[in-house]
Amino acid sequence: MLKETSAGGGPPSRVACAIVAMVALTALVAMGPVLAYEVVTVTNGGTIDGVVSLSGTAPAVTPIKVTKNQDYCGQTIPDPSYTVDGSGGLANVIVYLKDIAKGKAAPTEPLALVNTKCMFSPRVQGAMVSESVKISSEDTVLHNTHPQNAETSATIFNVALPFKGFSVTKPLPSMPMMIKIKCDAHEWMHAWIMELDHPYYATTGADGHFSIKDVPPGTYTLAVWHEVAGANTAPVTVAAGQTTKSKITLAAK
Amino acid sequence: MLYRVAQSILMLVGALLACSAGAANTGDVKTGKLVYERYCLSCHGAQGNGQGEAAEYMSIKPRDYRQGTYKWRSTPSGSLPLDSDLEHTLLNGLYGTYMPTWRALDDRSRRDVIAYIKTFSPRFVTEKPQDPIIIPPDPGYSVASVVRGDAVYKKYNCAQCHGAGGQGDGPSAHELKDDWGNGLVPYDLTKGHVKCGDKSTDIYRVFMSGLAGTPMPTFADSLSPADAWDLVHFIQSLSPLYARNIAGAGETGGTR
Amino acid sequence: MTRHGSLRVVAQIAVFAIVMFAFISPASAIPAFARKYSLRCTACHESWPVLNDFGRNFRDNGYQLRLGRDDTVTADSGYWPVAIHVAPSYVYTKVTNQATDQGNKNIGSGGVADAGMDLLTAGVLTPNISFLVVPTGFASDGNVHLESYWAYFTRLIKNSDWFNVRIGQFEIDLPASSHRNLELTDSYLLYSYHPSVPGGTNLAGYDMGENQRGVEIVGHDANSLTRYTATIFTAHDSLGSANGFDSPSFYGHFQKYFRFNDGLVSQAEVGLWGALANYPTEFLTGGGVPIAGSGSHLKSSTRYGMEANVWLGPLAAPLHLDLVYGHGSDKKDLFQGTADRSGSFNGGFLEAIWVPAADLLHWSVFGRYDVIRNQTQPLSTTPSNFNDQNQWTVGAIYTIAYSIRDEVALHAEISSDKAKGVGNLGLDQRTNSIMFGVDFVY
Numbered sequence: 001m002l003k004e005t006s007a008g009g010g011p012p013s014r015v016a017c018a019i020v021a022m023v024a025l026t027a028l029v030a031m032g033p034v035l036a037y038e039v040v041t042v043t044n045g046g047t048i049d050g051v052v053s054l055s056g057t058a059p060a061v062t063p064i065k066v067t068k069n070q071d072y073c074g075q076t077i078p079d080p081s082y083t084v085d086g087s088g089g090l091a092n093v094i095v096y097l098k099d100i101a102k103g104k105a106a107p108t109e110p111l112a113l114v115n116t117k118c119m120f121s122p123r124v125q126g127a128m129v130s131e132s133v134k135i136s137s138e139d140t141v142l143h144n145t146h147p148q149n150a151e152t153s154a155t156i157f158n159v160a161l162p163f164k165g166f167s168v169t170k171p172l173p174s175m176p177m178m179i180k181i182k183c184d185a186h187e188w189m190h191a192w193i194m195e196l197d198h199p200y201y202a203t204t205g206a207d208g209h210f211s212i213k214d215v216p217p218g219t220y221t222l223a224v225w226h227e228v229a230g231a232n233t234a235p236v237t238v239a240a241g242q243t244t245k246s247k248i249t250l251a252a253k
Numbered sequence: 254m255l256y257r258v259a260q261s262i263l264m265l266v267g268a269l270l271a272c273s274a275g276a277a278n279t280g281d282v283k284t285g286k287l288v289y290e291r292y293c294l295s296c297h298g299a300q301g302n303g304q305g306e307a308a309e310y311m312s313i314k315p316r317d318y319r320q321g322t323y324k325w326r327s328t329p330s331g332s333l334p335l336d337s338d339l340e341h342t343l344l345n346g347l348y349g350t351y352m353p354t355w356r357a358l359d360d361r362s363r364r365d366v367i368a369y370i371k372t373f374s375p376r377f378v379t380e381k382p383q384d385p386i387i388i389p390p391d392p393g394y395s396v397a398s399v400v401r402g403d404a405v406y407k408k409y410n411c412a413q414c415h416g417a418g419g420q421g422d423g424p425s426a427h428e429l430k431d432d433w434g435n436g437l438v439p440y441d442l443t444k445g446h447v448k449c450g451d452k453s454t455d456i457y458r459v460f461m462s463g464l465a466g467t468p469m470p471t472f473a474d475s476l477s478p479a480d481a482w483d484l485v486h487f488i489q490s491l492s493p494l495y496a497r498n499i500a501g502a503g504e505t506g507g508t509r
Numbered sequence: 510m511t512r513h514g515s516l517r518v519v520a521q522i523a524v525f526a527i528v529m530f531a532f533i534s535p536a537s538a539i540p541a542f543a544r545k546y547s548l549r550c551t552a553c554h555e556s557w558p559v560l561n562d563f564g565r566n567f568r569d570n571g572y573q574l575r576l577g578r579d580d581t582v583t584a585d586s587g588y589w590p591v592a593i594h595v596a597p598s599y600v601y602t603k604v605t606n607q608a609t610d611q612g613n614k615n616i617g618s619g620g621v622a623d624a625g626m627d628l629l630t631a632g633v634l635t636p637n638i639s640f641l642v643v644p645t646g647f648a649s650d651g652n653v654h655l656e657s658y659w660a661y662f663t664r665l666i667k668n669s670d671w672f673n674v675r676i677g678q679f680e681i682d683l684p685a686s687s688h689r690n691l692e693l694t695d696s697y698l699l700y701s702y703h704p705s706v707p708g709g710t711n712l713a714g715y716d717m718g719e720n721q722r723g724v725e726i727v728g729h730d731a732n733s734l735t736r737y738t739a740t741i742f743t744a745h746d747s748l749g750s751a752n753g754f755d756s757p758s759f760y761g762h763f764q765k766y767f768r769f770n771d772g773l774v775s776q777a778e779v780g781l782w783g784a785l786a787n788y789p790t791e792f793l794t795g796g797g798v799p800i801a802g803s804g805s806h807l808k809s810s811t812r813y814g815m816e817a818n819v820w821l822g823p824l825a826a827p828l829h830l831d832l833v834y835g836h837g838s839d840k841k842d843l844f845q846g847t848a849d850r851s852g853s854f855n856g857g858f859l860e861a862i863w864v865p866a867a868d869l870l871h872w873s874v875f876g877r878y879d880v881i882r883n884q885t886q887p888l889s890t891t892p893s894n895f896n897d898q899n900q901w902t903v904g905a906i907y908t909i910a911y912s913i914r915d916e917v918a919l920h921a922e923i924s925s926d927k928a929k930g931v932g933n934l935g936l937d938q939r940t941n942s943i944m945f946g947v948d949f950v951y
Contacts, residue, residue, distance in 0.1 A: 162475050
């Protein structure tokens with residue numbers, strides 16, 4: 001039997017740690033002098049108000065055909081992937097700033113992810129690293145909330161929501177990543193959390209509008225991400241105490 | 254970008270700390286590579302990606318080590334396994350799969366190959382496994398406990414995947430996929446010999462740890478220990494194999 | 510024929526037999542198992558075909574891994590329990606001091622010999638009943654014989670590993686298997702040597718390393734680190750015997766392995782072994798030929814000794830040293846009146862197998878030194894060192910490829926055997942061999 005030297009097992013061998021140290025060092029050198037996000041008090045920050053709209057015609061979406069628990073979930077569920085209003089405003093888009101080095105603190109209220117009517121709500125949301133998410137179920141059927149690293153499909157955790165009214169709060173990974181969430185029991189259920197190293201993000205509402213507040217004055221890259229339409233960026237300049245209007249489009253796919 | 258820097262710094266510090274702590278009593282990666290080449294490579298592949306020459310022919314695929322995702326863990330959902338968890342799998346194999354028991358190997362070979370396998374995932378450098386799940390003693394198999402366990406099975410909707418009779422044929426049994434996109438089916442609980450071990454504690458542990466990388470979630474946040482034990486006994490009652498082996502009280506289980 | 514002349518013939522036949530044995534020796538690597546369990550040869554073989562710890566345990570367990578995939582029903586449907594092994598090779602052998610009409614000569618010859626084939630069929634019939642059948646031959650002479658065949662019943666009592674029974678024709682559990690050794694040009698002298706009267710006969714002509722017919726009881730702990738075997742068998746070609754109960758022969762072997770968690774030595778083993786083969790020295794004859802079952806006046810040929818193994822470095826790529834010592838004696842009556850006393854000898858070998866820790870374990874380097882020293886010559890007038898032997902073999906194997914389906918290896922070795930006084934004119938005889946072959950199994 002192995003002897004555990006600690007809860008984490010023993011340290012790796014000298015060869016392994018030397019290799020890892022070299023890899024880490026090389027990575028650092030290659031990246032140059034960049035620093036982690038710094039929380040500062042933001043006075044007279046600006047606001048970015050904008051709208052994300054879909055250019056072109058959104059492909060017709062067919063309702064999701066429910067394949068299990070039809071007695072509870074119904075026969076079909078509207079497909080929320082392209083939720084576009086009359087003027088082209090696209091909902092469920094994550095809007096965020098790129099490469100912002102300092103600014104406001106992480107939001108205080110916990111993220112929420114609700115299993116309701118055999119779907120996740122909200123569909124997409126942003127998060128700052130190491131935030132926790134409160135997962136709950138309003139359904140009588142069993143759900144499981146199974147977040148994975150969207151890039152590698154590696155499981156982050158997988159928690160059962162066996163009955164109505166159950167909730168649990170789970171920490172998110174300590175590294176920024178796109179998290180894709182599934183419910184294995186109901187394969188059509190998906191949600192996304194974009195985990196960033198800063199709190200400057202927002203999700204578009206039903207009309208495609210979003211608002212990012214308390215942005216330190218400066219010029220940034222505004223980025224958007226949608227589960228089907230993909231990503232786009234636009235430059236944005238924020239002036240002290242001012243509201244900057246922004247409009248960014250995503251092409252329908 | 255910033256976090257990659259942070260990650261690199263963390264890796265560097267971790268590696269230096271690990272190096273200064275010395276390698277006493279832990280596996281030797283270099284030797285572990287030899288052990289891996291001798292015994293593991295044909296299934297798990299030279300890159301540790303689970304795509305060895307034999308993998309193609311297997312319905313249950315060999316583990317891809319690169320994500321640090323392991324089904325058999327004593328640790329909570331989302332955590333890395335302990336070294337002793339990996340050793341448990343080496344010692345016991347995974348029943349019904351191509352993963353045999355490696356009990357005949359010496360401790361050194363097992364210790365070394367565990368150290369080597371961990372190098373396939375950077376998570377073992379940047380993360381620490383969480384504390385193991387505490388498993389209270391098995392209160393013992395009884396008809397009353399089985400009856401209560403039946404109610405727990407219903408309350409927790411286990412039938413959603415495992416079916417009303419435990420045969421792995423619930424409404425969600427189809428179209429299940431693991432982290433690698435391979436299809437899989439819920440375990441037929443009437444067969445006995447669950448892959449993670451035959452002891453009652455092994456079954457208990459699965460409820461609490463979940464099977465990482467598969468659809469089986471953790472019930473640690475919703476299931477009380479008393480309910481969990483009743484559920485263990487109910488599951489044991491589903492298989493004639495266990496029924497034969499649970500004549501005695503205390504920790505129950507089969508032999509191989 | 511002179512005394513030395515007949516010995517020359519015996520020596521030549523012996524050399525021929527050894528070389529032929531090398532070609533047709535059923536090496537016991539069985540790719541059928543590799544296919545069945547998706548493991549490479551290296552999982553069971555330290556250096557194919559020498560078994561490692563995992564392979565020894567697998568074999569002791571009746572070729573089962575006991576995780577629900579062993580028997581013919583639950584095994585992969587692509588599995589078919591047959592493998593084929595062939596080893597074509599070039600051998601050059603030179604034997605010194607041979608009597609010819611032209612005088613005392615050293616004669617050497619070489620060529621690609623007529624290789625035979627082993628058809629290795631083995632598997633699990635139903636949980637805890639395994640089998641092995643090995644037809645061997647298929648060479649240009651067309652002969653085929655069953656080299657080995659047995660059924661093995663495991664866990665017969667209360668699911669215990671301490672009582673398993675094998676019945677059939679099999680190799681007794683020798684300290685180092687002579688069907689799984691790396692050397693192809695020389696066999697273990699300790700197993701085959703018998704004291705002799707120059708020009709005389711010895712009824713106990715058996716080679717312990719050959720497959721014997723009988724029943725074997727095997728017991729071992731879970732990991733085969735402590736194990737015993739007890740065998741009752743009919744020693745090969747026992748004149749006048751119909752079965753093992755006419756001329757019962759016995760073999761026993763006990764082994765214990767020790768493991769070390771730190772330091773250079775990773776594993777060590779010690780063992781005791783002993784064989785008592787009985788031969789009828791009187792029998793009824795029909796047309797001059799002994800009648801089976803009529804033998805009586807059993808006389809013994811005994812062998813016993815001890816063994817020690819050490820593995821240096823990691824067990825996955827070890828330097829494995831194996832030292833075996835044995836004492837042998839053949840009773841006077843076995844020499845059919847040509848001896849005036851029983852003959853005895855001491856012998857043994859030191860074998861080394863090194864698997865370098867590089868190149869995916871493709872290489873192995875091996876060597877062996879065999880020694881025979883006569884203690885008592887059965888004929889008191891024979892020089893005391895007559896037929897004392899020293900033999901060495903060194904070689905290397907490069908495995909070109911091993912997969913879960915097959916294996917192909919290049920094999921080269923040289924060997925030299927020196928026997929005191931058995932050559933022409935009572936000279937020492939040296940037999941040198943060089944061999945280069947390709948060994949494949951699929």
